[in-house]
Amino acid sequence: MIKIKKSEFNKFIENLQKNYSVFAPVTDGKATAFKKIKSSDDINNKVLNTKRSPKEIFFPQSEVLFQYTEKGMEVPKREEKPFAIWGMRNCDTKSLLLLDKVFGEAHQMPKKDMYKDPYWKEKYDNCLVFNLACNEPLSTCFCNWFDGGPFDKTGSDIFVVETDDSFIFEAVSDKGKKFLTDCKTTENESDKEIKKIEKLKETAESFLAEKEDISSLFSKTKEIWDEPIWDEIAAKCVNCGACTFVCPTCHCFDVSDEGKGNKGKRIRLWDSCMFAIFTKEASGHNPRSQSTQRVRQRVMHKYNYFMDNYDEHLCTGCGRCVVVCPTNLDIREVIKKILNYKNEE
Amino acid sequence: MIQNLRTEVKKLLKDKKVDIVLGWEKGSLPLSSSPLFIHKEEDVDRLIFDETCRNNLTTYLTKDKRKLGKTYDKIGIVVKGCDARSIVLYVVEQQIKRENVIIIGVPCNGVLEKKKILQKTENKEILESKIDGNNIHLKGRDFDLKFPLKDVLCDSCLTCRYPDAPVHNIFIGKPRKEVDIKDEFKNVIDFEKKSSEERWEYTKDEYARCIRCYACRNVCPACYCNECFVDQNDPQWIGKTPEVTDSIIFHLIRNLHVAGRCVDCGACVSACPVDLDLRIMNKKVEKEVKERFDYTAGLDIDEKPAMVSYCENEKQDFIMG
Numbered sequence A: 001m002i003k004i005k006k007s008e009f010n011k012f013i014e015n016l017q018k019n020y021s022v023f024a025p026v027t028d029g030k031a032t033a034f035k036k037i038k039s040s041d042d043i044n045n046k047v048l049n050t051k052r053s054p055k056e057i058f059f060p061q062s063e064v065l066f067q068y069t070e071k072g073m074e075v076p077k078r079e080e081k082p083f084a085i086w087g088m089r090n091c092d093t094k095s096l097l098l099l100d101k102v103f104g105e106a107h108q109m110p111k112k113d114m115y116k117d118p119y120w121k122e123k124y125d126n127c128l129v130f131n132l133a134c135n136e137p138l139s140t141c142f143c144n145w146f147d148g149g150p151f152d153k154t155g156s157d158i159f160v161v162e163t164d165d166s167f168i169f170e171a172v173s174d175k176g177k178k179f180l181t182d183c184k185t186t187e188n189e190s191d192k193e194i195k196k197i198e199k200l201k202e203t204a205e206s207f208l209a210e211k212e213d214i215s216s217l218f219s220k221t222k223e224i225w226d227e228p229i230w231d232e233i234a235a236k237c238v239n240c241g242a243c244t245f246v247c248p249t250c251h252c253f254d255v256s257d258e259g260k261g262n263k264g265k266r267i268r269l270w271d272s273c274m275f276a277i278f279t280k281e282a283s284g285h286n287p288r289s290q291s292t293q294r295v296r297q298r299v300m301h302k303y304n305y306f307m308d309n310y311d312e313h314l315c316t317g318c319g320r321c322v323v324v325c326p327t328n329l330d331i332r333e334v335i336k337k338i339l340n341y342k343n344e345e
Numbered sequence B: 001m002i003q004n005l006r007t008e009v010k011k012l013l014k015d016k017k018v019d020i021v022l023g024w025e026k027g028s029l030p031l032s033s034s035p036l037f038i039h040k041e042e043d044v045d046r047l048i049f050d051e052t053c054r055n056n057l058t059t060y061l062t063k064d065k066r067k068l069g070k071t072y073d074k075i076g077i078v079v080k081g082c083d084a085r086s087i088v089l090y091v092v093e094q095q096i097k098r099e100n101v102i103i104i105g106v107p108c109n110g111v112l113e114k115k116k117i118l119q120k121t122e123n124k125e126i127l128e129s130k131i132d133g134n135n136i137h138l139k140g141r142d143f144d145l146k147f148p149l150k151d152v153l154c155d156s157c158l159t160c161r162y163p164d165a166p167v168h169n170i171f172i173g174k175p176r177k178e179v180d181i182k183d184e185f186k187n188v189i190d191f192e193k194k195s196s197e198e199r200w201e202y203t204k205d206e207y208a209r210c211i212r213c214y215a216c217r218n219v220c221p222a223c224y225c226n227e228c229f230v231d232q233n234d235p236q237w238i239g240k241t242p243e244v245t246d247s248i249i250f251h252l253i254r255n256l257h258v259a260g261r262c263v264d265c266g267a268c269v270s271a272c273p274v275d276l277d278l279r280i281m282n283k284k285v286e287k288e289v290k291e292r293f294d295y296t297a298g299l300d301i302d303e304k305p306a307m308v309s310y311c312e313n314e315k316q317d318f319i320m321g
Ligand code: SF4
Pocket: A048, A049, A089, A090, A091, A092, A134, A137, A138, A140, A141, A142, A143, A144, A148, A149, A150, A316, A317, A318, A319
């Protein structure tokens, strides 16, 4: 455990920038997002859930896969320094683990390593994740449903707690340990600090709403696939992509070619199961032409299909989708509805 | 008011005058509401109407394959002034038949803009809220704020001329006719005074935030195309990236598509997750249509819409020749 006084925070970030490209929550116009910072002055440590999730650091909304001319093709050059992400919350660090199952591990593929995504791996594998504990969870936070929590450390390299006057660092992964050992400012563990952290944790947890037991969610979703409940759930959804675009775990993408004359590029773009053209086929046929089918896809992907493939829910309970939905289609209510649903027979 | 509304709605359902009624119910977040689809009399008690009833529900009449307007023969719909005007738009554009909708007008004093509230509370959690008369009282863990309601009403509401459904079957209470508003286009006029560099700087920064989620389009009553131009990929009309140039093209084309049709309900503004200033262009186009064709969308079922009528003495300086 090491401690850095708030007055030394600027210096700490400056040092970090020597070896890393540092990303942190910033206020970007009227919204908040994780961006590469110039100096520590850009950092907003107050914001709990940035409007745009940090998944875009590793999996940007649009990413050029390669460019081509008549002479050949090339993959755009990446950043040289590895990434350090300051100020991620537990619901976001956990989302990276989930996304890594898709892009990084690809364990289900026929041949090991076959479809590992180089664009993701290059950024994610060497990055250093600082998880900042949430001292004041929001009423939309429900990470506790998924066994996360404001002081949970899963998915981080270094766990950080902000106290009244300092930041207290604790190594979680080997990468994190190495980083902290290399920092010269090591300090001994003090009972006083541990007590402070315990107190903050207790207060934070008291802000969270009651935990819902979702252990039967997977089996329940399996039972109801063709039940009329989906019409009821989906009725008010207008199929914008807001929920999926702010979600830290949604990862569907589309590939688009943009070319002119003898030059062009292939771009990977976020897609959304909410969009009408999501699964429209070249023939014009669309197996999910109805809004209800697409809402079901979103919910099933999160709480059933992903579980089937990777033994985890594709949701960390960050609550972003709850906040942005223009029709107040609250995913927590959807989950409760599913859990309480009684089949007609 | 709310009791009268519920009684009327119950009556409509009981007498089988409607198959479904669209209204609002209390939402899951502080100061929020959510669309409510009422099929049965016993659900009527969930119906509310107050400053939180932000959504323009008419969008459900035409949206997606669901198209409630085509699914049901008779639809009851609770509307504010702007919402009622979008029904007029549908009738004029032959998307629904006037006799198929029972328009239930409610007296509107403006609806809340969540983003303005969050600015006031500095994004802090609201634990208690109370609207009393023209004031709003908000309490959180470490704040206790009281301020005039109009500080947090939608911009559209602040310059709304027709708060009470200009066209309706039933009105709860007594509808006001037009409200006298003088600075309806103030935001546009102020903006027009800026230099083109300033305007570009502002516009560029705004649209740079767009994440192309299309919430603005999807909540918009005027955007009901079966296939939007942004969804077409053969040919692909516009770039799909969130780069500012691509986003601007999306927005400009959408602006033109809703020209003379936008009713300034503000639904797009409220829906945008990244808080873009979409209203400035909406109002600019509305002002142009007003000045060139003396047309305001959604007021008169018998008047031909601006974009399909032609008049010899119209200004035609936009036609290049
Ligand atoms: S959901 Fe949990 S981890 Fe995420 S911001 Fe809220 S309290 Fe923190």
